[in-house]
Amino acid sequence: MAEGKEPPVWVCGEQARTGGGFGNIPVVVLSAGVQDQEEDPQLDRDHPRKLELQRQLAALSTRGVQTVVANSGHWVPLQAPESVIGALRQIVEGFRSQQE
Numbered sequence: 496m497a498e499g500k501e502p503p504v505w506v507c508g509e510q511a512r513t514g515g516g517f518g519n520i521p522v523v524v525l526s527a528g529v530q531d532q533e534e535d536p537q538l539d540r541d542h543p544r545k546l547e548l549q550r551q552l553a554a555l556s557t558r559g560v561q562t563v564v565a566n567s568g569h570w571v572p573l574q575a576p577e578s579v580i581g582a583l584r585q586i587v588e589g590f591r592s593q594q595e
Contacts (some may be wrong), residue, residue, distance in 0.1 A: 496551055517556035521589025523582040524553040528565035
């Protein structure tokens, strides 16, 4: 039920991009490496555009990085949980290095 009330992911991305930069806060954007062919053919055609928008989102931080998860589609936490763990480690390490 909650999913039906959430804005589409590209709206959330646009809101983040127009909200200003993230400064030097460590940001990791995990992007699907596998196109969402099973969901909607239009999404499949828009895959390169989604990757570019996600790259721009990561670029809002001077310490932002985009990681394309080659073996995952839209459900990165379920399909490639190790990449989520790795991203969290990157962020924690980024914060620790800021404290030094």
